[in-house]
Amino acid sequence: MAKLILTQEVTGLGTAGDVVEVKNGYARNYLLPRGFALAWSRGGEKQVESIRAARKARAVASLADAQALAAKLASTPVQIKVKTGESGRLFGTVKTDDVATAVSAAGLGSIDKRTLELPGHIKSTGTYQATVRLHEDVSATIDLQVVPL
Numbered sequence: 286m287a288k289l290i291l292t293q294e295v296t297g298l299g300t301a302g303d304v305v306e307v308k309n310g311y312a313r314n315y316l317l318p319r320g321f322a323l324a325w326s327r328g329g330e331k332q333v334e335s336i337r338a339a340r341k342a343r344a345v346a347s348l349a350d351a352q353a354l355a356a357k358l359a360s361t362p363v364q365i366k367v368k369t370g371e372s373g374r375l376f377g378t379v380k381t382d383d384v385a386t387a388v389s390a391a392g393l394g395s396i397d398k399r400t401l402e403l404p405g406h407i408k409s410t411g412t413y414q415a416t417v418r419l420h421e422d423v424s425a426t427i428d429l430q431v432v433p434l
Contacts, residue, residue, distance in 0.1 A: 286306045286307065286308060286309070287306065287307055287308070287309050287311075287312035287313070287324070288304065288305075288306050288324075288325040289304070289305055289306075289307060289312055289316060289317075289322040289323065289324060289325055290302070290303075290304055290322060290323045290324075290325050290329050290332060290333055290336070291303045291304075291305060291316075291321060291322050292320060292321060292322060292323060292336065293320075293321055293399075294399075294400075294418070295316070295321050295322075296402070296418075300340065300421065301336050301337075301339075301340050302333050302334075302336035302337035302340055304325060304333060305322075347420060348420055348422070348423070351419035351420035351423040352420075352423055354393070354394050354396075354419055354425070355419055355423050355424070355425035356425075357393050357394065358388070358393055358394075358396075358417065358425040358426075358427050359425050359426060359427075361391065361393060361428075362412075362428040362429070362430050363384070363387050363388055363391055363393070363427055363428065363429055363430070364387065364391070364430045364432055365379055365383055365384065365387045365429060365430065365431050365432070366432055366433070366434050367379065367383075367410075367431060367432075367433065367434065368433070368434055369409075369410055369433040369434070373409050373410045373411075373433070374408060374409050375407070375408050375409060375410070375431070378406050378407055378408050379403070379407035379429070379431060380398075381398040381399070381401040381403060382398045384398070384401055384403070384415055384427070384429065385397070385398040385401060387429075388427070396417050396419070400417050400418045400419065401415055401416070401417050402415060402416045402417070402418075403415050407429075407431060409431070410431045410432060410433055411430075411431055412428065412429065412430055412431075413428075413429040413431065414426050414427065414428060414429065415427045415429055
């Protein structure tokens, strides 16, 4: 098991500043190369405190903004236009990047694609719901309307 310090939020694992233990392969092949975590060391405890302090400062300032954005996202459906075949099947899938781009194009604000959770692979037209984590305490549900071009 590898002991790591998370530098940003990882779904199902923790938030920035948390010290976690994960399997060596997960740490070596996923978390460390993508910059989601740092190897834990005795000097790393100082980093943990600075990461947590920065996270708290951002959290207090952004809680009101996150609640306002959540209300906007919940009230307005987001339309995603994609190429489809005759039967309504997509050429590919709708990705989190596509959803984030559609949200900003609709004028609802900007969201990070890493905070989006899709209900699965979206491979056909229709209506779907996605969840976005805007803050530790605030998450919103986005109504997605996948329509052909």
